[in-house]
Amino acid sequence: MMNTQKRKISILGSTGSIGTQALEVIEKLSDKFEIVALTGGSNSKLLNEQIRKFKPKYAFCNNRDELAGANYMSLEDICSNKENDIILVAVSGKIGLKPTLKAIECGIDIALANKETLVMAGDIVMAKAKENGVKIIPVDSEHCAIHQCIKNISQVEKLIITASGGPFLHKTTEEMKQATVKEALAHPRWNMGRKITVDSATLMNKGLEIIEAHHLFNMPYEKIEVVIHPQSIVHSAIEYKDGSVIAQLGLPSMHIPIQYAITYPERYKGIKSKSFSFSEIARLDFEKPDFEKFPTVKLAYYAGQTGGSATVCLNAANEEAVFAFLEEKIKFYDIYKITEKMMSSHKVMQNPAIDEIFEIDKEIRIKTREIIKQLGIN
Numbered sequence: 001m002m003n004t005q006k007r008k009i010s011i012l013g014s015t016g017s018i019g020t021q022a023l024e025v026i027e028k029l030s031d032k033f034e035i036v037a038l039t040g041g042s043n044s045k046l047l048n049e050q051i052r053k054f055k056p057k058y059a060f061c062n063n064r065d066e067l068a069g070a071n072y073m074s075l076e077d078i079c080s081n082k083e084n085d086i087i088l089v090a091v092s093g094k095i096g097l098k099p100t101l102k103a104i105e106c107g108i109d110i111a112l113a114n115k116e117t118l119v120m121a122g123d124i125v126m127a128k129a130k131e132n133g134v135k136i137i138p139v140d141s142e143h144c145a146i147h148q149c150i151k152n153i154s155q156v157e158k159l160i161i162t163a164s165g166g167p168f169l170h171k172t173t174e175e176m177k178q179a180t181v182k183e184a185l186a187h188p189r190w191n192m193g194r195k196i197t198v199d200s201a202t203l204m205n206k207g208l209e210i211i212e213a214h215h216l217f218n219m220p221y222e223k224i225e226v227v228i229h230p231q232s233i234v235h236s237a238i239e240y241k242d243g244s245v246i247a248q249l250g251l252p253s254m255h256i257p258i259q260y261a262i263t264y265p266e267r268y269k270g271i272k273s274k275s276f277s278f279s280e281i282a283r284l285d286f287e288k289p290d291f292e293k294f295p296t297v298k299l300a301y302y303a304g305q306t307g308g309s310a311t312v313c314l315n316a317a318n319e320e321a322v323f324a325f326l327e328e329k330i331k332f333y334d335i336y337k338i339t340e341k342m343m344s345s346h347k348v349m350q351n352p353a354i355d356e357i358f359e360i361d362k363e364i365r366i367k368t369r370e371i372i373k374q375l376g377i378n
Contacts, residue, residue, distance in 0.1 A: 122215030207300025
């Protein structure tokens with residue numbers, strides 16, 4: 001029987017790309033949801049607009065004096081509030097890790113759109129979720145697709161993660177080396193935040209998704225494959241042991257996986273629901289990724305297979321390099337060079353605790369910034 005009670009939800013990062021689209025989904029399904037809390041970081045103006053419209057009980061922003069219309073509550077307190085049935089973690093960066101763990105400890109289900117949570121501490125997070133009987137429903141279109149395809153993980157032979165190829169799919173390596181910030185942000189298919197859009201241009205986004213998939217679905221890295229699919233219609237697929245392949249298809253809109261994650265296991269007509277037409281799509285193309293042209297994917301495989309703090313290093317170094325590129329301090333291909341340099345010099349710690357993970361993250365970021373400064377690239 002379908003649940004007729006409203007699902008109580010909090011959104012961490014409601015002013016970001018995923019958060020704003022989630023609120024559009026919730027507005028369409030207003031009879032299905034009650035918003036407990038919204039958080040907006042430094043964008044207090046938009047957050048206050050959202051508070052006036054959706055009327056949450058609680059809210060968080062970096063400057064509590066700028067908050068109007070809701071009771072101030074910290075991220076971790078929001079995630080400890082057992083009024084919540086589910087929490088959408090849509091903040092960017094390491095700030096999402098501790099609140100996510102807090103929600104898991106309190107038995108609250110997670111709709112996860114924060115890559116760093118699993119890249120930095122996947123073993124800890126998934127073990128805690130299992131211990132507390134918490135469901136982690138992925139929001140990324142690729143992981144959401146895999147989640148929908150899998151019925152029995154023990155029968156799965158391989159995960160196939162699709163990638164659009166980003167804005168530089170048909171560019172040469174030399175053209176990529178000279179790429180501007182504007183060119184890197186011109187994604188042909190998806191509307192995303194600046195950092196994740198650059199990650200898509202380098203394909204590091206896909207590398208991080210490989211690590212996430214390993215933790216979400218307990219799949220060995222050698223059984224996770226990436227394939228380029230420019231149309232972004234097949235969001236990912238799985239191959240079963242008997243050779244059958246099941247894929248999830250849909251229009252390239254984040255509203256669909258967001259809605260799936262926050263309404264799971266129910267399905268409703270939503271903001272982007274419409275009949276899918278194969279004849280209108282006309283063609284679907286697939287090709288192997290060029291790991292020489294996009295070497296960040298190899299770095300991610302290496303970090304994941306190495307384990308321990310290697311993934312913390314990968315994430316922190318890449319993030320600092322991307323920020324430097326966005327500030328035009330380095331060139332596009334230097335993102336890979338800097339990240340690889342940090343990876344090759346990092347002394348891996350196996351099984352780090354949460355506090356150690358944050359300390360390693362801090363050290364890597366300091367060292368990465370030093371390298372960027374020393375290079376003096378303009």
